[in-house]
Amino acid sequence: MDTQIRPQEKENGAGNRPGYNPAEIESKWQQVWEDNGDNHASDDDPRPKFYNLVMFPYPSGDLHIGHWYNFVGADVYGRYMRQNGYNVMQPFGFDAFGLPAENAAIKRGVQAYKWTMSNVERTWGQLKTMGGIWDLERRVVTCQPDYYKWTEWFFLKLYHAGLAYRAKAPVWWCPNDQTVLANEQVLANGTCERCGAVVIKRDLEQWFFRITKYADRLLEYKGLDWPESTKLKQINWIGRSEGARINFVAQDADGQSHTIPVFTTRPDTINGVTFFLLAPEHPLVEKLVTPEQRAEVEAYVDKARRETEIERQSTDKEKSGVFIGSYITNPVNGQPVPIWITDYVLMSYGTGAVMGVPAHDQRDFEFARKFGLPIVMVYQPDDHEVDPHSMPEALVHQGHVVNSGQFDGLPDGPETIKQFISWIEHNGWGNAEVSYRLRDWLISRQRYWGTPIPMVYCPQDGIVPVPEDQLPVLLPTDVEFKPSGESPLKDIPEFVNTTCPKCGGPARRETDTMDTFMCSSWYFLRYPNPHDEQAAFDPEKIRQWMPVDQYTGGPEHATMHLLYARFFTMALHDMGLLDFEEPFTRLVHQGMILSEGRKMSKSKGKAIAPDTLVQEHGADAVRAFLMFLGPFERGADWNANTEQLLVGTNRFLYRVWTMGLEAAEQSPNRVDTDQSTETDIRRVQHKTIKRVVSDIRNFQFNTALSGLMEMVNEMQRIGGNTAGIRTTKAWGEAVDTLLVLLSPLCPHITEELWHQLGHGGSVHAQHVPVFDPALAADEVITIVVQVNGKLRETIQIAAGTNGDEIQAVALASPKVSVQLNGAKPKKVIYVPGKLVNVVI
RNA sequence: GGGCGCGUGGCGGAACUGGCAGACGCAGGGGACUUAAAAUCCCCCGGCUUCGGUCGUGUGGGUUCGAGUCCCACCGUGCCCACCA
Numbered sequence: 001m002d003t004q005i006r007p008q009e010k011e012n013g014a015g016n017r018p019g020y021n022p023a024e025i026e027s028k029w030q031q032v033w034e035d036n037g038d039n040h041a042s043d044d045d046p047r048p049k050f051y052n053l054v055m056f057p058y059p060s061g062d063l064h065i066g067h068w069y070n071f072v073g074a075d076v077y078g079r080y081m082r083q084n085g086y087n088v089m090q091p092f093g094f095d096a097f098g099l100p101a102e103n104a105a106i107k108r109g110v111q112a113y114k115w116t117m118s119n120v121e122r123t124w125g126q127l128k129t130m131g132g133i134w135d136l137e138r139r140v141v142t143c144q145p146d147y148y149k150w151t152e153w154f155f156l157k158l159y160h161a162g163l164a165y166r167a168k169a170p171v172w173w174c175p176n177d178q179t180v181l182a183n184e185q186v187l188a189n190g191t192c193e194r195c196g197a198v199v200i201k202r203d204l205e206q207w208f209f210r211i212t213k214y215a216d217r218l219l220e221y222k223g224l225d226w227p228e229s230t231k232l233k234q235i236n237w238i239g240r241s242e243g244a245r246i247n248f249v250a251q252d253a254d255g256q257s258h259t260i261p262v263f264t265t266r267p268d269t270i271n272g273v274t275f276f277l278l279a280p281e282h283p284l285v286e287k288l289v290t291p292e293q294r295a296e297v298e299a300y301v302d303k304a305r306r307e308t309e310i311e312r313q314s315t316d317k318e319k320s321g322v323f324i325g326s327y328i329t330n331p332v333n334g335q336p337v338p339i340w341i342t343d344y345v346l347m348s349y350g351t352g353a354v355m356g357v358p359a360h361d362q363r364d365f366e367f368a369r370k371f372g373l374p375i376v377m378v379y380q381p382d383d384h385e386v387d388p389h390s391m392p393e394a395l396v397h398q399g400h401v402v403n404s405g406q407f408d409g410l411p412d413g414p415e416t417i418k419q420f421i422s423w424i425e426h427n428g429w430g431n432a433e434v435s436y437r438l439r440d441w442l443i444s445r446q447r448y449w450g451t452p453i454p455m456v457y458c459p460q461d462g463i464v465p466v467p468e469d470q471l472p473v474l475l476p477t478d479v480e481f482k483p484s485g486e487s488p489l490k491d492i493p494e495f496v497n498t499t500c501p502k503c504g505g506p507a508r509r510e511t512d513t514m515d516t517f518m519c520s521s522w523y524f525l526r527y528p529n530p531h532d533e534q535a536a537f538d539p540e541k542i543r544q545w546m547p548v549d550q551y552t553g554g555p556e557h558a559t560m561h562l563l564y565a566r567f568f569t570m571a572l573h574d575m576g577l578l579d580f581e582e583p584f585t586r587l588v589h590q591g592m593i594l595s596e597g598r599k600m601s602k603s604k605g606k607a608i609a610p611d612t613l614v615q616e617h618g619a620d621a622v623r624a625f626l627m628f629l630g631p632f633e634r635g636a637d638w639n640a641n642t643e644q645l646l647v648g649t650n651r652f653l654y655r656v657w658t659m660g661l662e663a664a665e666q667s668p669n670r671v672d673t674d675q676s677t678e679t680d681i682r683r684v685q686h687k688t689i690k691r692v693v694s695d696i697r698n699f700q701f702n703t704a705l706s707g708l709m710e711m712v713n714e715m716q717r718i719g720g721n722t723a724g725i726r727t728t729k730a731w732g733e734a735v736d737t738l739l740v741l742l743s744p745l746c747p748h749i750t751e752e753l754w755h756q757l758g759h760g761g762s763v764h765a766q767h768v769p770v771f772d773p774a775l776a777a778d779e780v781i782t783i784v785v786q787v788n789g790k791l792r793e794t795i796q797i798a799a800g801t802n803g804d805e806i807q808a809v810a811l812a813s814p815k816v817s818v819q820l821n822g823a824k825p826k827k828v829i830y831v832p833g834k835l836v837n838v839v840i
Numbered sequence: 841g842g843g844c845g846c847g848u849g850g851c852g853g854a855a856c857u858g859g860c861a862g863a864c865g866c867a868g869g870g871g872a873c874u875u876a877a878a879a880u881c882c883c884c885c886g887g888c889u890u891c892g893g894u895c896g897u898g899u900g901g902g903u904u905c906g907a908g909u910c911c912c913a914c915c916g917u918g919c920c921c922a923c924c925a
Contacts (some may be wrong), residue, residue, distance in 0.1 A: 229844055229920090236843065236921055243925085264925060277925090317923085344923040354925045362841095363923050437924055558920080628865070630853060634846090641851060641866080648852095648865040654880090694856090703854070706864035713864090720881090784860050789906035791860055829905050835859055839905045 020657040022618025026748040030131055038762065039133040041089035043528075043541060050086035051545050052078035053524055053584075055553030055561070056093040056140070059119040060100060063126045064607035065626070065638065066593040066600050072623045073590050073632050073701065074552040075132035079744035080696045081550075082133070083768045089545060090133050091527040093140030094120050097148075097516045099177060099194060102449040106481045112449045113477050116143055126611065131619045131747050138530045142519035143449070147526065149472035150536035151519055152454040154568070156465050159455075161575055163210045164443075166463060170281065170347065171442055173202040178485050179446045180206060182515055183439045185560070206444040207453060207512070211567045215240065215436045217581070218566055225586040227633075233558040239437025241265050244421050246355065246430035248276060250328035250339065252287045260284060260328065263350035263435045266360065268412075268420040271404045272378035274368065275356035276328045276339045277321070279347040280304040288339060290325025297322050297341060304343045319344065319367045330355075331429040342367065350435055358394065365394035378403050379412060441564065443515040448479055448488040450513030458500035458507035467501050473509065487511040520561050521568040524548055524583055539577075548584045555589040562587075588699050591635020600638075608638055617650055620746035624649040627701035627745055649705070653749055655712050656742065660753030662726065663735040667758050670729045677722040678730040679779075684714045685734040686776035689769045692741045701745065708742055732757075740766045784835035785810045787819045803830050810836035 033039055041049075054074040057067055078090040101112040108115075120141055127134060140147060158164045172181040176197035185193040192199050211218075215238050221231055243265035250258050260278075264270075278285055280301045289297045300322040321342030328339050337356070344363055345354045358368035358375045368375055375388035381399040401410045407423075410416040424430045444453065452473040454466035466473055476495050481488050489495050489511040500507035528541035562584075569583040592599070595606040613622050625646040629636040636642070672678075688711040695704035715734060719726050736757070743750040743763045754763035778799050783806055785793040793815040797806060807830050810816060816838055827839040 232844060233920055239921090239924065241924070262925075266925080319923085342923090344925090346924070349924045351925095357925090361925070363925080366923095435924080437921090555919085628852090636852075645852060645866055647867095651880095652865085658880095702852090703864080706854075709864055716881095782860080786859080786906070789859090789904090794860065827905065829859095831859060835906090837859080837905055 017658070017661045020654055020749070022620060022748065023615070025752040026129075026131060026619050029748045029751045030128065033133075033762075034136070038764070039090070040135050040137050041087055043544065045087040047085055047087040049545055050078075050081045050088045050550070051524075051527075051548045052081060052088055052090045053527075053548045053551045054090075054092070055551070055557065056095050056520070056523060057123070058098055058100070059094045059096055059116060059123050061119040061122055062607065062609055063123055064593075064600050065610050065613075066607075068130065068610045068622070069593050069626050069629075069635070070552065070554070070590045071127070071130060071132060072626055073588075073699065074550075075130065075134075076623075076627065076696065076701055076744045077550060077552070077699065078133055079747065079764060080768070082764065083740070083744065083766060085767060088133065089138070089527065090135055091138035091140070091530075092127065092134040093138075093523055093527070094123070094142065095516060095520050095523070096120060096141050096143035097450045097513075097519055099447065099449070101143075102447055102481075105449070105479070111477055112479075113143065117141070129611075129614050129619055130623070135527075138527050140523055140526050140530050142451075142516075142523065145472050145474060146531075146533065148451040148475075148519070150526070151451040151514065151522070152466075152471050152473060153468060153536055154522055154572075155451075155514065155518070156454060156468060156471075157575060157577070158209060158571060159465055161571065163213065163571055164207060165210065166205060166207050168203060168205045169208075169442075170201045170203050171206055172199045173204075174199050177447075180204060180442060180444060182442045182517070182560075206442055207455075208440040208442055209567070211441045211564070212436055212438055214567050214570050215438050216434075217570055218438075218563065222582060223585070224582055226584075227555075227587065227589060230555060230558045230562070230587065230589065233555075234563055237438065237559040237563065241435045241437075243267060243417075243433060243435065244424055244430050245351070245433040246270065246424060247331060248328045248353075248355070249331065250284075250288055250326060252326070253290065256287075258284055258287060260353050261351045261430070262353045262355045263433060264355055265435075266357065266417070267424055267430075268401065268404075268407070268417045269357040269360045269378050270330070270332045270355070270420065270424070272357040272359045272376045273330050273335075273337055273355045274358060274374045274376055275337050275364075277345045277354040277356055277367075278324075278339060278341050279345040279352040280341045280343055281347045282341070282352045285324060285341055288324055288326045293323060293325035297324050300341060307343070319363070319370050321367065321371065323371075332424070332427075338373075340367075340371075348439065349437065359388060359391075360394050360396055362394045362396065376403065441515075441567070443518055444512040445515055446485060446487045446512055448475075448481070448513065450516060451475075451518060452489075452513055453510040455510040456498055456500060456507045457510065458503060458505060460505055461500055461502040461507075464500055464502050464507070470501070475513075487513065489513070517561055517564050521564045522572075524565070525578075542578065546578070547580050547582060549586060551584040551587045552590060553587075554592065589633055591631070591633050593635055594637045596639050597637055613643075613646070617646060618748070620749045621646065621650050621653055624653065624705060624746050628705045630702055632699045632701055652705075652709050652712065653746065655716070656738065657749060657753070659712065659715070659735060660739065660749075661756060663732060664753070664756040664758065666727050667732060670727060670732045672729050673724065675722065675725060675728070677718055677725050678728055680718055681715065681725065681728070681730045681734050682775045683778070684711055684718070685730075685737050685769075686772050688741065689737060689771045690776060693768060693771065696744065704741075705745065708738065708745075711738055737769045739763055740769055781833055783810065783833075785813060785816060786835060786837040787816060788840055789837060792816060792819065799833075803832060806830065807836055811838065 052074060054071055078088050082088040096116050101116045104110060104115050105112040142148060172186045174181055174192040174197055176195045177192060181192060186199050187193055190199055191197060218238055219235060219240060243263060244267040245261045245263055246267060247259050247261050250260060252258060321340045324339050324341055326339055327336040329336050356364045358364040359377045360379060377386060377388050378401060379395055379399045380386060380402045386395055397412055399412055401407045421432045452475055454471060454473045456464045456466060458464050476492055479488050480491060496508045496511060498507055498509050525537045525542060528545040529538045532538055565583055569578060570581050572578045573581045595608060598606055600607045610622060628649050688707055691707040692704045725731055739750045739754055740763060750763045780796050781799045783795045783797055784791060785795060793813050795809055807828055820840060825838045825840055829837040
């Protein structure tokens with residue numbers, strides 16, 4: 001950037017006032033605040049608490065400007081709440097387990113722990129230059145044993161509550177990262193959320209958390225002030241569907257019966273079933289395939305296995321499948337229908353089996369057309385009849401029931417579905433059921449750098465949890481890496497070999513580690529007592545601080561962290577460990593800062609570092625600039641023109657500086673005069689209070705700043721036109737208000753000026769100025785005069801003039817008379833205090 | 841394919857509940873100060889215009905005295921989900 005303003009070199013303002021030197025005043029005040037303990041939220045503070053949380057970052061080594069954006073916004077809010085009289089706790093920590101450290105260890109031979117901790121310290125130093133009210137005494141680093149000991153403890157708690165289980169299941173596998181992934185970590189296009197590699201499915205024995213048990217409660221959002229869009233993302237992710245489970249029965253070649261349930265949301269179409277579909281991986285395929293069909297079926301299953309998920313899930317692919325040779329009976333009408341396998345039936349949703357109703361389901365329709373299977377109508381439109389042989393597509397959700405005995409004539413809708421379900425239940429063919437898209441949370445990772453799973457495998461006793469008093473299971477710090485698809489911990493005999501806690505015999509440890517989302521699912525419970533060695537958390541302190549009042553972080557965590565943390569909290573609540581069910585009362589997402597339209601990432605070399613900007617212009621300037629970019633929740637694109645905008649907020653700060661010092665020169669001998677301009681100054685002051693206070697409350701920092709800019713502009717205008725106004729008490733109070741309102745955004749410059757003005761204490765300890773509507777009221781108001789909705793005139797009139805008079809003035813105005821041309825207006829609309837619209 | 845957003849000057853963006861479109865800022869133009877430059881301060885800054893006006897918030901329609909804002913359709917764009925039975 002071509003820096004046109006170099007604060008360090010600048011001598012500004014008239015006279016011999018000191019120039020604005022952010023580097024000097026910022027480090028000075030940061031030190032003072034730290035020495036005074038201003039940023040530490042004490043547990044013994046009579047003020048009401050306010051827990052202001054940001055999503056803690058991964059310590060990659062450098063904070064980029066996007067992190068700053070997030071943290072500055074949160075800090076502005078925290079400072080503002082402190083000025084509202086709250087004891088604000090604003091902690092900071094690091095989500096320090098995860099792949100980058102492990103990759104660095106493999107690549108450069110450094111120890112993951114050392115590498116991570118040096119990044120933590122570096123990031124910590126960067127964070128301090130921001131001048132935020134981060135509570136340095138409450139730092140949490142998840143890869144330290146005093147933290148992960150309790151992550152292990154939580155695992156045991158969930159295990160003992162029956163919420164953790166081990167199962168063999170087809171799981172997502174990233175061949176690049178050599179580990180399994182949670183369902184949530186696989187992107188829609190079938191690639192790894194971390195590295196972008198195409199993922200595959202593998203059958204592996206893994207640890208799962210029973211998050212599905214909480215599906216319905218996760219849909220409640222009791223008392224939460226969250227963005228609707230985030231709730232919707234979670235609701236869609238959980239994907240609740242109401243329907244029925246219906247049991248079909250097939251016989252294999254040996255005459256043995258097999259009941260295969262299907263889940264359907266349309267049990268009302270049960271009479272339209274003309275075929276039955278199984279997922280290729282369905283275990284009963286093996287049993288039910290006939291000898292003649294075996295070769296073809298095996299070939300298809302094999303092909304489906306080898307396909308990547310991208311290929312398999314591509315929606316525009318033509319339907320494919322194979323008849324397995326046997327038939328299954330529809331319990332409702334006793335009709336046998338052929339069993340096919342197809343890759344559009346997923347083993348992981350519902351029961352892995354689907355009843356084929358081609359007349360009323362588009363996928364089944366396409367399947368039937370492709371393979372010449374019969375189509376039976378069980379609904380017909382009310383106004384005409386559809387011929388199944390010529391229909392171009394499935395008839396979905398319209399018309400009335402046909403071909404279904406006593407149900408014929410019923411309209412399509414939930415009531416009809418209910419009647420079918422009662423009938424099915426009454427006859428014992430099945431039952432009402434709710435199905436979810438949400439899967440249990442897979443937490444095993446075949447990686448080294450994570451929290452050890454505190455489990456032991458004993459040849460005698462099987463799976464045995466490590467007793468609580470033996471925690472933590474320590475992660476060895478010195479590890480050889482031979483990426484093999486299995487955890488590197490497997491190669492460390494001292495780690496693997498242990499004794500069974502039950503029988504004392506030789507046993508081996510679980511060598512997989514936990515998903516890092518496990519660490520972030522409870523970190524907010526640790527901040528209230530981060531150094532407690534006796535417990536994960538102290539119930540007293542939890543009661544004092546939780547739940548989180550304000551949580552600020554990126555929307556990309558909607559279906560991962562934010563869902564897991566809620567599940568965790570609910571589970572702990574049910575164990576009696578917490579007395580609330582939702583961890584985060586109010587949630588705000590900052591928008592993303594893009595770099596020339598792309599996501600900022602260190603690996604792609606597109607990350608913008610805040611450091612140089614801070615060195616050149618000061619933290620206050622960067623803070624103000626970031627918050628002025630646009631609406632906080634929208635974010636911004638960082639391109640060649642972006643940094644130019646810093647000039648604007650910087651100029652503003654210089655104006656504030658000059659105004660502050662100028663006011664300081666007058667401060668001891670301010671007077672009251674009876675100039676009307678004093679009223680003008682007070683009006684500006686109070687209008688600004690109203691605006692800025694509501695903007696900050698709503699995270700609209702850009703308009704808060706423009707409101708403050710307008711205040712300064714307006715004051716300068718009045719000050720330039722009125723001799724003596726700058727020495728009045730009104731002026732002094734307005735300057736004070738300006739500093740207090742600006743202080744959450746720019747904490748250092750305002751603190752310096754506050755002291756220059758001779759005030760005691762800190763600007764940050766001042767209460768938010770109180771808005772006085774009487775002082776903000778205009779004496780003269782502007783009335784817009786429209787003719788037929790078009791602006792023709794504006795009139796200035798004393799506030800309080802009654803409506804009739806205003807209308808009379810408006811009608812008498814020359815512009816209106818011309819339009820009227822002697823005629824009478826058809827109608828006159830008067831909006832009090834705002835406008836008159838004359839309809840001709 | 842489904843869900844949720846967004847579309848306003850040269851640029852970032854304002855506009856509360858339908859009521860002066862373009863606040864605030866950047867860039868640009870002009871002026872003051874200066875030996876000069878930077879900085880600072882003041883003025884102008886959507887298009888067209890016969891200077892009366894007139895057109896203008898992605899496009900087309902609608903509701904209304906009045907629409908950037910509400911409704912319908914379409915176009916573009918972003919995010920999330922996606923053969924979910």
